[in-house]
Amino acid sequence: MSRKNTVRATQGAEGYTVVGTRPPRVDAPDKVAGHAIYGPDVALPRMAYGKILRSPHAHARIRSIDTRQAEAMPGVYAVVTAKDLSEVADRIGRVGESSVNFKFLCDNNLASDKVLYMGHAVAAVAASSPHVAEDALKLIKVDYEPLPPVTDVLEATREGAPLLHEGMLTKSLGGLGERPSNIASHIQHLKGDPAQGFAEAEVIVEREFRTATVHQGYLEPHAATADWSPDGFLTLYTTTHGSFDARAQVAEPLDCPLSKIRVIPTEVGGAFGGKNISYVDVAAALLARKAGRPVKVTMSRAEVLLASGPTSGSVMHLKIGAKRDGRLTAAKAELFYEAGAYPGSPVGSGAYCIFACYEIPHGQIDGYDVVVNKPKTGPLRAPGATQTAFAMETLLDELAEKLGMDPIELRLRNVAHEGTLLITGNRHYSIGAEEVLRATYNHPHYQAPLGGPHRGRGVAFAYWGNWGARSSAILNVNDDGTLALVTGSVDITGTRTSLAMQAAEVLGLPLTRIRSAVGDTDAMGHSDTTGGSRTTMATGIAVVEAANDVIAQMKGRAAQLWGLSAEKVTYKRGVFRASTPGGMQEMSFAELAGQVSATGGPVRGKSDVNIRKWGGAFGAHIVDVEVDPETGKVRILRYTAVQDVGRAIHPGQIEGQIQGAVAQGIGWALYEGYAYDAQGQMLNANFLDYKIPTMLDVPPIEAVIVEVPWPEHPFGVRGVGEVPIVPPPAAIANAIYRATGTRLAELPMTPERILQGMGVI
């Protein structure tokens, strides 16, 4: 198979001096030395400690809440319930990558009439110490009327299932269902004539798949500290993906103008999508306002698992048809995604991604957003896509086997290209899907024999669309020629470094000259959340524009000094030059920076962008496993992840993102899943019983960078961080099949399920 379409990352490619190199992360020293301030580290004078009372029931009506004894307890400064929240309209707002209904968001912060999952917040206390606050919680009397719960997504759709929201009718495009239902919405995509496509097929495979509810598994819990000034201004320190979105989520429930709220984002100790939604910010702000002093609320590990937003468990029915030569003729998917307690699962993006890797002439996708008595789901790295890739890529493997084709050749035969019209109605633009598949096929891992018993190799391919949106950047020139780069994008993955590198490349200056920081909501223009793998790409465009703005302004200053017009001045690699009647003039960036006061005052480059075109990304993974036939334990022997990143700004950080996502995907594939009993009680709200992978479970992961530059970014950057979590469960399932002969269609693929599949138990 040809290698000619494969483009690999080359350090210093195309004359770059900073892009493509691997400098130390600018945030590393603070983090390694323990200086970095994370959410739970914030401490203010007179600060009180907030704790939240949570529902013991999965589903119950709240008859009354009596807080009098708690309020009278010495050391208690404030007690709040939903009555302290503003009346919020039933209105949809954009938060991060997703939409939220602010009324539901309010109810999720503090339940008003019903609790909808075990751990649902009911009241909160601020006290002189965390222990006093915990004791005070025990004095709050809540009279519940328990109701039957439903935690299974298909059970929730059945006639007669307990209704979480009695008045909820199923929304479809422009229509409403006739009877109340737990199905919050139905989406549908249709291309061509699926019946015709299946009639043309010579081979058809279909299967039902299930995936478990899984958590992002970040180590730092949610934490927020709220501080009100006497004149009614709120300062909120919080661990979040996006300070502007955090501000919006507090403003609505508090009925407070945005201008009166300043959000200062802390360092983030892991998030993976999970800190887009506020879970403690509102409680901290309400308590602080009532107590008249700063209040910090920090979740415990159990609270994080019980009451923040995991991603959806799902049930998916999938059918695909193909000709004997491997060409797909039709595809059909029915997707049921848990939304948790309130509508808003990622079924839309699951539907968007499921067939996006392939050219398929006929297809239909139906997606259902279903409420169940579990915590409201939240974004998790490529929200919704890992579930559907597990189904599609496993079924394709089955198809390849039936056709007697190599699994990658089957994918190459159907791979999407620029211009491919998807079943969803979207059309691909400038993608590197084929390049990724060819690089995967040609990789030594794929070509190497895999010997030994009970061993198997699996592959999977996946797409994630990424995002653009709003970003803001400023670049201040200091008198000594150093610069301060500030953006409104929270740094979760090392973006302070990858953004400063882009500025350094444009300016032709060493990276060490640029200090890179994250600004708060008062300092910066609106910047959307660090999500959708958008920051190095979209904020990067703002940074490049700000750097070009600096160069343009500095040329003007040089022109003043040399008595020229600015267009006569050139700039290259840190030196301004111009030809004057007196001869060639030359001045370094640092020398000219020393003259800015004399030539008009400070120089500050700035840019505010709203990026409407962004490049989707593809990744293909190869995994070798060994399955113990007696215990069912899966050992991962070798893992290779190939991905189109557009242009690698910092290859080391990209490799880290890919390796981290694969580790997370291994957990999703083999170990993780919320466990509930029949009463909707979560049974594993801790990291002993909810197992995430440790270093003993994760093999060395080789990340292979393919570069098909995205034409809308000055350096060609595409989003990186999300797509590598999408293929692992499917790749591992396919490898387990090759090792055992057992096709598993349910996550996690535990030893018990493997042994059941093998007929051992």
Next chain:
Amino acid sequence: MASVWIPSLLRDLTGGQATVRASGRTVAQVIEALEAAYPGMKARLSPGGELAAGLAVAVDNIVAPLGLRAPVAEESEVRFLQAVGGG
């Protein structure tokens, strides 16, 4: 006239057609033209004068931040897409 992609849940109004032609210099005007040809379309695409919840519009393959006010050229491709939520 612009080429307009119709979401499947609205194709009952177009007799099953996935793509139709409609004139208009903005998305709002295109919807007016669709309404004239396929009555009932406006109420489902833009109830209350806003783009329906859960719907996005892409003009020439770019999701249009201006929504109903987004400009449409003579040969534009207009796609009403179900918005992709991240969850």
